[in-house]
Amino acid sequence: MVFIDSATRILFAGDAVNNNLGYWTKRGTPAFVSVESAGRALRRIYDMKDQYDRVYNFHHDYRGFGAPLGDYVLPKAVKYCEDLVAGRANIMTLPDPLGAMHGKPTMDVVSDDGRSWICYSEDSILDD
DSSP, X not given: OOEEETTTTEEEOTTSSOSEEEEOOOTTSTTOOOHHHHHHHHHHHHHTGGGOSEEEOSOOOSSOTTOOOOTTHHHHHHXXXXXXXXXXXXXXXXXXXXXXXXXXXXXXXXXXXXXXXXXXXXXXXXXX
């Protein structure tokens, strides 16, 4: 869920938009969202860009504390989802900061810069 404050032209994105999106929950669980479904939702948010100038989320990452997300974050997230679904994604292997929780020291991510990415599990790509 996102909110747009039309007075300030700010999009508040919560967990929906950030530099490191994760789609690895198991199919059939209440929290499951496929990359395909997330990509459609992110595309809808991005296509409303004429209604907002800045995006704030609730995750801290590479920017100064309290700064909006970079203009590149949302379009890259859309591209990464669409590329993964289409089978043309640039897949990188990075250290997994939550390796103990995921049971492995690395994670496969879709990224073109290693700074902004989506991580996924193979069975979470398509809606099927």
